[in-house]
Amino acid sequence: MDSHKPGTGEPAGAAPRRMVIGQSLRQAGAIGEAALQEALAEHARSGERLGSVLLRLNLATERQIAQALADQLGLACLDLRQEPPAPAAIGRLSKEVAIRYACVAIAVEKHAITVAMSDPLQLSVVQDLEFQTGCRVTQVVATREDILDAIHRGYPDNAPTAVATPGAVADTPRPIERNRPGASDASPIAEMVDLLIDSALRNGASDIHVEPTDTGVVVRQRLDGLLREVMDLPKWVHEGVVSRIKIMAGIDIAEKRAPQDGRIHAKAADGQSIDLRVSTLRTVLGEKVVLRVLDQRKGVPPLESLGLSARALEQVRRLLRHSHGMILVVGPTGSGKTTTLSSALAALRSERTNIVTIEDPVEYQIAGVNQTQINSRINLTFASSLRAILRQDPDVILVGEIRDQETARIAVQAAQTGHLVLSTLHTDDAPSCVARLTDIGVEAYASSAALVGVIAQRLVRRLCTHCRCPYNPEPEMLRTMGVVEAEGTSVTFYRAVGCDQCHHTGYQGRVGIYEVLPVTDALRRLMAQEGAQALIAAAVSDSGMISLREDGVAKVRAGTTTPEELLRVVTELRPAAGVCSACGEFVAHDFRVCPACGQRVDSGCSHCGRLLRPTWNYCPYCAEPSGAATEHEDQVSRLRIVR
Numbered sequence: 001m002d003s004h005k006p007g008t009g010e011p012a013g014a015a016p017r018r019m020v021i022g023q024s025l026r027q028a029g030a031i032g033e034a035a036l037q038e039a040l041a042e043h044a045r046s047g048e049r050l051g052s053v054l055l056r057l058n059l060a061t062e063r064q065i066a067q068a069l070a071d072q073l074g075l076a077c078l079d080l081r082q083e084p085p086a087p088a089a090i091g092r093l094s095k096e097v098a099i100r101y102a103c104v105a106i107a108v109e110k111h112a113i114t115v116a117m118s119d120p121l122q123l124s125v126v127q128d129l130e131f132q133t134g135c136r137v138t139q140v141v142a143t144r145e146d147i148l149d150a151i152h153r154g155y156p157d158n159a160p161t162a163v164a165t166p167g168a169v170a171d172t173p174r175p176i177e178r179n180r181p182g183a184s185d186a187s188p189i190a191e192m193v194d195l196l197i198d199s200a201l202r203n204g205a206s207d208i209h210v211e212p213t214d215t216g217v218v219v220r221q222r223l224d225g226l227l228r229e230v231m232d233l234p235k236w237v238h239e240g241v242v243s244r245i246k247i248m249a250g251i252d253i254a255e256k257r258a259p260q261d262g263r264i265h266a267k268a269a270d271g272q273s274i275d276l277r278v279s280t281l282r283t284v285l286g287e288k289v290v291l292r293v294l295d296q297r298k299g300v301p302p303l304e305s306l307g308l309s310a311r312a313l314e315q316v317r318r319l320l321r322h323s324h325g326m327i328l329v330v331g332p333t334g335s336g337k338t339t340t341l342s343s344a345l346a347a348l349r350s351e352r353t354n355i356v357t358i359e360d361p362v363e364y365q366i367a368g369v370n371q372t373q374i375n376s377r378i379n380l381t382f383a384s385s386l387r388a389i390l391r392q393d394p395d396v397i398l399v400g401e402i403r404d405q406e407t408a409r410i411a412v413q414a415a416q417t418g419h420l421v422l423s424t425l426h427t428d429d430a431p432s433c434v435a436r437l438t439d440i441g442v443e444a445y446a447s448s449a450a451l452v453g454v455i456a457q458r459l460v461r462r463l464c465t466h467c468r469c470p471y472n473p474e475p476e477m478l479r480t481m482g483v484v485e486a487e488g489t490s491v492t493f494y495r496a497v498g499c500d501q502c503h504h505t506g507y508q509g510r511v512g513i514y515e516v517l518p519v520t521d522a523l524r525r526l527m528a529q530e531g532a533q534a535l536i537a538a539a540v541s542d543s544g545m546i547s548l549r550e551d552g553v554a555k556v557r558a559g560t561t562t563p564e565e566l567l568r569v570v571t572e573l574r575p576a577a578g579v580c581s582a583c584g585e586f587v588a589h590d591f592r593v594c595p596a597c598g599q600r601v602d603s604g605c606s607h608c609g610r611l612l613r614p615t616w617n618y619c620p621y622c623a624e625p626s627g628a629a630t631e632h633e634d635q636v637s638r639l640r641i642v643r
Helices: 012-029 034-048 050-054 063-071 095-100 123-133 144-154 188-203 235-249 308-319 339-350 382-390 406-416 433-440 444-450 473-481 520-525 535-544 550-555 563-569 625-643
Strands: 103-109 112-117 134-143 207-212 216-223 224-236 261-269 273-283 287-293 325-330 356-357 371-374 396-399 420-423 451-463 468-473 494-496 508-520
Touching: 012 034, 012 063, 034 050, 050 063, 050 508, 063 134, 095 103, 095 144, 103 144, 112 123, 112 144, 123 134, 123 188, 134 224, 188 207, 188 216, 188 224, 188 235, 188 273, 188 287, 207 235, 207 273, 216 235, 224 235, 235 261, 235 273, 235 287, 273 444, 308 339, 308 451, 308 508, 308 520, 325 339, 325 406, 325 433, 325 444, 339 356, 339 396, 339 420, 339 451, 356 382, 382 396, 382 406, 382 508, 396 406, 406 420, 406 433, 406 444, 420 433, 433 444, 433 451, 433 535, 444 451, 451 550, 451 563, 508 550, 508 563, 550 563
Parallel strands: 112 134, 325 420, 325 451, 356 371, 356 396, 396 420
Antiparallel strands: 103 112, 207 216, 207 287, 216 224, 261 273, 273 287, 451 508, 468 494
């Protein structure tokens, strides 16, 4: 269907526009009925826009036309000479687009932008601007002369321009030209999805979340482990964006109730391939879509770059020298376990070693390693794949995750029969992994015989070195980290500030904190005992293992991260369990006295419980004598009695 009225050159819908402009001017008293009829007759004869006719016949001024439109549509009418655009806003639109559509951005706030337009009835322009900027557009009305003058004054002289179409009201807009080569014919929805993906890749995001709300669509990116809102789109784009993502991922666009999974193969700006895992979920407000970015461009980082201390790195290298046994990397989801395992495999690969992996999905492609991805549709699970791999004469086996009893038992058996097995497990720390395997269904004696070492880890955000600022933490924060106040004054601590380099978060990238537990013969005997978790914790504490807490505090002292970030990731920064120095009985980290002999095991005040320095004779918090003062008084009393 032709979108123009025959013989007039006007776009469809121009007649209602004429009536709005004409009736608004008449109701505002700018022109009379006779003048309106004269203008309409001239418009019908010449085909000119009504605004141009009114100006040419001197029947109304441009400002009167703008004010009449604003009143009729319930919009604000601004005098840009008195209220010029904000410098931070004007650059949100290119100069070419601003001139072409006779519009200028005058204010910006978070994900909303206010645009002054000479013709607010051009709804297609508003939609194009929302797609181009990724922001919601709020319209105000201004005269074309004021808008062009604001553009001339607000943009640099060398900014790209386009020839403006004369007239009181802007011409029907042409589609915004796309910067992507070969994409000029793409739909606006396709361009929007490309923009979402491109933005995430530029920012280094690991996930993209497209979430419907009551009034719009929120797009968030996960940067350095935390979600950040980057776009707030109008509600009407939701169905189109979701359908476009489904088409790209090869999943059913008609199915909107059941969750679906798919995969998108895309190309980054440098031409390299990027994979995105797509997951859809029905919510009460519509379908939510999450795209997980699997960026092969990063490559496998070497072990030395993960954040392991010199001692922990040497312990990990020693574990990898074993010819058989099981090495577990433990921690919650998103703690970097897969990266650590991939770095370990890269260190193990050689022409003499047959390495086979079972992963879900394959996140790092490693040269010289045979990698397999599970597929539940054909019953290719961790357990079934592991059985097949054992027939391939492997030296090293990587099992992406131990999720069930069958996988755990096969992995343990493989570790006991001459294979080095690497895998992950969801536990909080290294000492609790045997209890977790027991919960899954593996006998304690079997898992203890197979284990050669456990690596527990978390990821903390690195401080941005461009904007970090030294500060003095509160005494309570120092005590929580186990740092005495005297030491706190000699160490420089930093807090996050935020700048353009770090997206105003104060952090840039992440680094691991680790605890490495080599399984000794003595520890293996304890692990083989059912219900010996407390004994294991005591033995680990006595072995001098550097805990997650201690490694994290060391990175805070080094200025790598902040105390607040450490507390966010490692919620419990209390000392590990130990043994009583008097009787050798197990004591937990929160015990004040030994339950067996009554020996005091903490360094707190006996009255208020606050931590005290060994040299203090009195508690400065409650004014009661400390243990040292009480012992001194007892000695004096005994001397008096003897005398």
